[in-house]
Amino acid sequence: MPAATVLSSVSTQGIDARDRLAFWEHHNAEALVGLTCRTYEADGLIARQVNLGFGAVRVADISGNAHVIERPPGLVRSRPKDATFVSLLLEGEAFFYHPGGCLTLAPGDVVVYRTDRPYLFGFGRSMRQLLIDVPHGMFEERCAGVAADSPRLITGPGPGTSAAGARALRSLLLGAVTAPAAAGEAVGDQVLDLVETLGSGRGAPVSAARLLVATTYVSDHLQDRALCADAVARAVGVTTRHLNRAFAAEGTTVTELIRTSRLERARRDLTRTGADADRIGDVAGRWCFSSQAHFTRLFRDAFGCTPTQYRAAQSSGS
Numbered sequence: 632m633p634a635a636t637v638l639s640s641v642s643t644q645g646i647d648a649r650d651r652l653a654f655w656e657h658h659n660a661e662a663l664v665g666l667t668c669r670t671y672e673a674d675g676l677i678a679r680q681v682n683l684g685f686g687a688v689r690v691a692d693i694s695g696n697a698h699v700i701e702r703p704p705g706l707v708r709s710r711p712k713d714a715t716f717v718s719l720l721l722e723g724e725a726f727f728y729h730p731g732g733c734l735t736l737a738p739g740d741v742v743v744y745r746t747d748r749p750y751l752f753g754f755g756r757s758m759r760q761l762l763i764d765v766p767h768g769m770f771e772e773r774c775a776g777v778a779a780d781s782p783r784l785i786t787g788p789g790p791g792t793s794a795a796g797a798r799a800l801r802s803l804l805l806g807a808v809t810a811p812a813a814a815g816e817a818v819g820d821q822v823l824d825l826v827e828t829l830g831s832g833r834g835a836p837v838s839a840a841r842l843l844v845a846t847t848y849v850s851d852h853l854q855d856r857a858l859c860a861d862a863v864a865r866a867v868g869v870t871t872r873h874l875n876r877a878f879a880a881e882g883t884t885v886t887e888l889i890r891t892s893r894l895e896r897a898r899r900d901l902t903r904t905g906a907d908a909d910r911i912g913d914v915a916g917r918w919c920f921s922s923q924a925h926f927t928r929l930f931r932d933a934f935g936c937t938p939t940q941y942r943a944a945q946s947s948g949s
Contacts, residue, residue: 635683635684635685635807635811635812635818636683636684636811637681637682637683637684637811638662638682638683638684638689639658639662639680639681639682640680640681640682641658641662641679641680642678642679642680643655643675643676643677643678643679643695644677644679648674648675649675651675651676651677651678652668652669652670652675652676655668655676655678656668658680659680659700660710662680662682662691663680663682663691663762663764664702664710664712664714664716664746664764665702665706665709665710665712666700666701666702666706667700667701667702667703667706668698668699668700668701669698669699669701670696670697670698670699671697672696672697672698674696676695676696676698677695677696678693678694678695678696678698679693679694679695680692680693680694681808683807683808683811685807685817685818685819685822686819686820687765687766687769687819688763688764688765688769688818688819688820688822688823689763689764689765690761690762690763690764690804690807690808690818690822691761691762691764692759692761692808693758693759693760693761693762694722694757694758694759694760695754695757695758696756696757696758697754697755697756697757697758698753698754699751699752699753699754700751700752700753701749701750701751701752702746702749702750702751703749704749707746707747707748707749711747712746712747713746713747713766713767713768714745714746714764714765714766714767714770715743715744715745715746715765715766715767715770715771715774715779716743716744716745716746716762716763716764716765717741717742717743717762717763717765717822717826718741718742718743718744718752718760718761718762718763719739719740719741719760719761719762719763719797719800719801719804720736720737720738720739720740720741720742720758720759720760721738721759721760721761721801722738722757722758722759723738723754723755723756723757723758723759724736724737724754724755724756724758725752725753725754725755725758725760726752726753726755727742727744727750727751727752727753727782728750728751728752728753729744729748729749729750729751729781729782730748730749731781731782734782734783734784736784739797739798739801740784740797741784741785741797741800741826741829742782742783742784742785743777743779743782743783743785743826743830744779744782744783745767745779745780745782746767747767748782750782761801761804761805761808763804763822763826765823767779769823770823773823773824773827774823774826774827774830775827776827776830777826777827777829777830785826785829785830795844795845795847795848795851795866795867796825796828796829796840796844796847797829798847798848798851799825799840799843799844799846799847800822800825800826800829802843802847803818803821803822803825803843804822821839821840821843824839824840825840825843825844827840828840828841828844841867841868841869841874841877842877842878842881844866844867845863845864845866845867845874845877845878845885846888848863848866848867849863849885849888849889849892850892853889853892853893853896853918853919854917854918854919855919856919858889858919859885859886859889860874860875860884860885860886860889863885863889864885871885890929891933893918893919893920894918894929894930894933894934896918897914897915897917897918897920897926897930897938898930898934898941900914900917900918901914901938901941901942901945902941902942902945902946911923911926911927911938911939914926914938915927926938
């Protein structure tokens, strides 16, 4: 599997404050897209950007203090770029102004927009975003159900596929930018599958993207006693039968994923700092096991010892 490529990594920290905006504009014009930048911060623009290549798909990890970037009509003409950007806001608050209106973004929101149209992207405080850069022709082919003629939010906080999908996309991208060598070029395909699933609201029930959304939903709701295969299927937007078929192809079931994930969280709790104050029954209840006896039986089946024996062994260092 070809490894992902670190294309560039820059920061304005070592640049004279008077030259930071020009430096940032020049770097973005070469590495990402032509734009102008402004800030009213007393220390000037403090920003960092890492650009990674996953085949034809690129991902930019961008963080900085409060600032505004703009791609005005003149730059659209003089510095053309035929791409679609998918921006996932990780931290801060933002607004996206374009000829058709203004969108507001909170952490977890994803906005899709084209680079051959003018826009202004503003960040009112310290921010971090993961920006997916896709050639427009590839985006239209791979994400046919996600209209990008006009900028749009395709996810946001809340229940259902949108929130779970945003979490899955966030997890996938953070893993890729943290360890690009281990991620490989396949991440680009996985990202596009997720964007298509999120933006169109459809997709093959057995797709890797929907499996990732389902797995993320389970991880987010392990302390919810109502978590079950039916609840996960509703959140992902498929039938329970289709979801179970998808997990069966992976050698497991939704119910087994929920059980093993809860057992793993409980195992960690048994030896975390201050865990001695927790009774075994407290741990069992926290992770929604029906009783201490039920928890003990499942724990022994999974790890070969009882929760009490496991805690004692870890405490003694054996």
